[in-house]
Amino acid sequence: MDSALLIHRLHFAFTVTFHYLFPQLTMGLAPLIVTLKTLALRTNDERYSQAARFWARIFGINFVIGVVTGIPMEFQFGTNWSHFSRFAGGVIGQTLAMEGMFAFFLESAFLGLFLYGEKRLSPRAHWWSAVAVFLGSWLSGFFIIATDAWMQNPVGYITAPDGSMQLSSFWALVLNPWAWWQYAHNMCGAVITGTFVMASVGAFYLLWGKYEEHGRIFVRVGVTVGIVASIIQLFPTGDGQGRLLAHKQPTTLAAMEALFESSNNAPLVLIGQPDVPQRKIDNPLVLPGMLSFLTYRRWEAGVRGLNAFPPDTWPDNIPLLYYSYHIMVGLGTMFIAIMVVSAFMLWRGSLFRARWMLWVLLLSLPFPYIANTAGWMTAEIGRQPWLVYGLMRTADGYSKMVSAGNGLFTLLGFMGMYMVLGILFLFLVRREIENGPVVQSTAGH
């Protein structure tokens, strides 16, 4: 691999992976905060207001890091991927510009009111500001997903005489079926992060023996929403996305499952290490016929393996793709198990006394982040070697004028900068959690 290409890929991969740690919590917490505020309005119970304020403080810190790490994403389309921008800007410029006009203005205008305006606004107006921030963050998610969906499944375009892509149908672009399945799956993933973080902090307070009333609210809201989100994540959203993939990107599906040979009655590999040169899986543990069934709803349906496709259209890192996908699915299954057990115990009234289960909830905190990251890696590594599926190869899209040396300089700069941001974030959030939901933060946020 040409080293400039590698640097530009790493540059985008690193900055987008770090960035998405924050918006997934923003988008996941926003509806939960609206839920808490609704409960506060309905019940007039001060504890719900305190809970909403506590999560708004964490939301605020999280949001700042999300914003400052998000700006480089828009810039990098031009700085590091200029040939791609020239090629595809006539189409995806629409969704990226709409994100700024419809989502960012909404979000930024009401965030200030939401974070600092509770005293100036009536309770109902403040509730609306929370709803506006929720809507803004979810709209933003849609426009980004629609952009990515066009790269995965290009629709609504024509080829101009100079070879660039130009919009031919706006509705085809925003109604791209890929966009809607991916959006549903992705937003559900964000809600899972939000619910696990909330339940985990709640479990921490219960185990600590401090702020237990609030801890119970956090666990109750987290588990109640979390079980719904965890199940929807598998079916219908994950299932729908998988079947779309089988239809639109069969090569990707074969690589994700490490299915080297086409097969009627294709197995689902649970565990095993793909050996690409030998075209086999070491130490496999498989469910026979399961992949055929999941993809086509028939046990004996034929699924095309990698051998059915020319090797120069195979994703260029099959093991990493295979592991990303399997980690995502494995963790998703684990989330359902945790949430089903927690919800059952919550219903039976035994959850708050079962310290072992509270420990499970507490320690589950990092896993939704890993699952969401692995999910995005599956989508983006799976699209390779294409930048725009079937239309432009990744190797043709980067900025040819920006040398590997200049790219490495800024990649290292971002790594240093993001390390500082990460440390500051953890430091400040840890402090908020320790200060607890009852006291007003000393800064008077």
Add this chain to the structure above:
Amino acid sequence: MPTVWFIIVSLMIAAYVVLDGFDLGAGILYLYAARTVDERRKVLRSIGPVWDGNEVWLLAAGGTLYFAYPQLYASAFSGFYLPLMMVLWLLMLRGIGIELRVHIENPVWQGFFDVVFCFSSALLAIFFGAALGNVIRGVPLGADGYFFEPLWTNFQLGPHPGILDWYTVMAGVVALVTLTAHGALYVRVKTDGELAGRCRALALGVWPVQLLLTLVSLVATWFVRPSIKENYLHYPIGFLIPLVVFGSLLVMLLATRTGKEKQAFVASSIYITGMLVGAVFALYPVVLPASTDPALNLTIYNSAAGAHGLLVGLVWWIPGMLIAIGYFVFVYRMFRGKVQLEGGGY
């Protein structure tokens, strides 16, 4: 249609500079004008609820530029690679400088973020000015429509200049001085007491410098890019622009002296808009001139997106803009009046 989007993108950039310009300016004068703990909180509170929204204009203008002129976006952003990356780092530092500072009331913690906020604001002003200088001066575009500029070469003009040469450094200084005055006038509107007095003195102090630099930059631009006069000679109505620029500069001085603080701030906003409009008026229809060969200029015609896309964009841009203006009017009304120190936040 490409002309319509040229006007739209130019106005969005002007809106960005006017709006984010005052909070950048507030950052530049922050360490000098705000000396006590309370004064610093007042400055931060005056921009706190609005700075993020102001900065969104940069993203919205960037997104719209990408949408309307993908070729320009691709070429300019990769060519200005290093300075843009530094702008990103500065925007990050500034964002956390404003927002994370408030979380811990400790003089060491806050003192650190005070300096971060001030320096990143000042450097951003210089970078933005130098960027505009580069666009006016021209860049070494190749036949494929791309270029790459090092940060500096020998600080001279020529077919292969660096990002920084004497002309673009001057443009950076113009931006620094302009935004300092702009920020001072804003903080003066929003605050009272000694802080407001210092801002007034600062605005009056930099005024002669601003006048001098406006004249010098005009002459220098004439020298660097003699073709700027063509559009003005073609459409003599353009000569109104320098009139507006110098007129608003005069109003700034008079209004600041007589204590009409809001008028002075509005005049500064008109001055900034006038300077930018004057520059893009001279460039039109070129959007990125080539220092190598004028035949390689990027214009609104050879860098625009397809006609259908541009038309569709207008359908969503107009309502989107109206809604956004509605938000801004609402938010600025919510936080109108002088800053008070009671209550939550910053």
